[in-house]
Amino acid sequence: MNTTRKSNNETGPGADEFANQLDEQRRIIDRLDGEILRLFNERLEVAARIGAIKARLRLSVRDTRREAQVFQRLMSLNQGSLLANRYVVRVFAALMAAARDVQGPVSHPADGFGTPAIFAVFGNPVVHSLSPVMHNAAFAATGYNGIYAAIRVKDIRPAVSGMRALGLKGASITIPHKESVLACLDDIDPTARRIKAVNTIVNDEGSLKGFNTDCDGVIQALAEKISIKGRHVGILGAGGAARAVAFGVIGQGATATIFNRSREKGAALAAELGADFEPLSEFAAERCDILVNTTPVGMSPQGQDTPLLGEQLQPGLVVMDIVYNPLKTRLLREAEAAGCETIDGLSMFVHQGARQFELWTGLAAPVDIMRMAVEAELLTK
Ligand code: ATR
Numbered sequence: 001m002n003t004t005r006k007s008n009n010e011t012g013p014g015a016d017e018f019a020n021q022l023d024e025q026r027r028i029i030d031r032l033d034g035e036i037l038r039l040f041n042e043r044l045e046v047a048a049r050i051g052a053i054k055a056r057l058r059l060s061v062r063d064t065r066r067e068a069q070v071f072q073r074l075m076s077l078n079q080g081s082l083l084a085n086r087y088v089v090r091v092f093a094a095l096m097a098a099a100r101d102v103q104g105p106v107s108h109p110a111d112g113f114g115t116p117a118i119f120a121v122f123g124n125p126v127v128h129s130l131s132p133v134m135h136n137a138a139f140a141a142t143g144y145n146g147i148y149a150a151i152r153v154k155d156i157r158p159a160v161s162g163m164r165a166l167g168l169k170g171a172s173i174t175i176p177h178k179e180s181v182l183a184c185l186d187d188i189d190p191t192a193r194r195i196k197a198v199n200t201i202v203n204d205e206g207s208l209k210g211f212n213t214d215c216d217g218v219i220q221a222l223a224e225k226i227s228i229k230g231r232h233v234g235i236l237g238a239g240g241a242a243r244a245v246a247f248g249v250i251g252q253g254a255t256a257t258i259f260n261r262s263r264e265k266g267a268a269l270a271a272e273l274g275a276d277f278e279p280l281s282e283f284a285a286e287r288c289d290i291l292v293n294t295t296p297v298g299m300s301p302q303g304q305d306t307p308l309l310g311e312q313l314q315p316g317l318v319v320m321d322i323v324y325n326p327l328k329t330r331l332l333r334e335a336e337a338a339g340c341e342t343i344d345g346l347s348m349f350v351h352q353g354a355r356q357f358e359l360w361t362g363l364a365a366p367v368d369i370m371r372m373a374v375e376a377e378l379l380t381k
Contacts, residue, residue: 070092090137122159131353135370136373179197213352214244216355217355232289233249233257233289258270318340332344349374
């Protein structure tokens with residue numbers, strides 16, 4: 001392959017040298033592509049042999065557990081390269097789809113087969129939403145034929161009407177529509193009704209039902225580190241996220257104190273949910289086993305801020321931040337230095353997304369893959 005070159009007069013000294021380097025690198029790419037193609041065909045031949053064995057054993061072509069294992073292994077092998085991780089699921093999902101094709105017809109578990117099922121996140125702003133990366137990775141990893149996009153929505157009511165008209169199978173709802181969307185739906189799950197916020201819509205053959213998976217997200221994220229029952233949870237903030245966290249942990253048998261900057265809002269939420277209230281300025285860690293920050297303090301670009309200092313914490317406390325940008329907030333860094341266990345905001349984000357995926361598809365969510373896809377996106381942005 002030859003690169004079109006300009007004369008030295010036009011491009012200055014050294015242009016020929018760069019053009020040579022470009023040709024050389026392209027020759028390397030051509031050689032690697034040849035190797036990849038050869039390996040791809042070799043992989044298909046092995047897949048065909050596996051297909052024959054499966055047929056003899058009367059096993060189904062599709063083995064989702066094995067596919068998940070392949071992804072997990074690849075992700076852990078590839079830990080060094082976050083940029084590549086971003087594409088591993090997509091590239092290998094395509095390889096596995098080809099492998100299934102050579103093995104024969106697949107009876108597909110999801111009704112997203114054929115025409116893709118369409119999903120979206122409605123919010124404003126949504127340009128930085130990580131939900132598309134997370135859900136598209138989950139679709140690819142499970143072979144579910146779905147597409148997920150971010151749509152900036154200023155007015156939620158016509159957006160929900162559009163969802164009905166276009167037959168979107170599901171939607172995530174984010175800021176600022178989580179509360180106002182309730183009035184647009186046919187049915188609301190009791191948990192979402194209590195929290196007065198919906199972050200998930202399921203379109204069940206034209207009937208739109210709202211759910212709140214933030215609550216499950218926080219419970220799952222905490223449960224990975226500590227049993228919640230009987231613990232005392234300090235919650236920083238008194239907005240919608242605090243309501244979901246408080247409702248979730250109290251539902252699991254914990255008690256809670258809301259620590260908020262403004263007394264009125266904090267005391268009202270505490271009274272509503274059967275929690276205690278203290279002003280944020282009087283935060284005391286002694287009573288708490290778990291601390292969850294639901295305020296936006298510490299979020300990029302104000303990453304230097306923190307709602308509490310390390311000296312206000314104590315060793316053994318489990319500290320979770322729902323802010324995930326940056327991944328390690330100043331609060332989490334201070335907590336680590338103070339001898340606390342920490343849980344970053346991605347855990348809750350991924351678990352709420354996993355629950356959404358399950359509600360939409362009826363399949364088990366590939367949680368680790370969803371997390372790795374989001375982490376890679378966040379760290380390579
Ligand atoms: P969300 O619905 O996402 O939880 P929200 O309703 O805006 O968001 O609530 C944000 C919470 O973070 C509020 O409780 C807010 O405290 P006030 O009730 O006093 O407004 C709290 N918050 C926001 N910025 C804060 C800051 N700089 N310091 C302390 N608390 C803050």
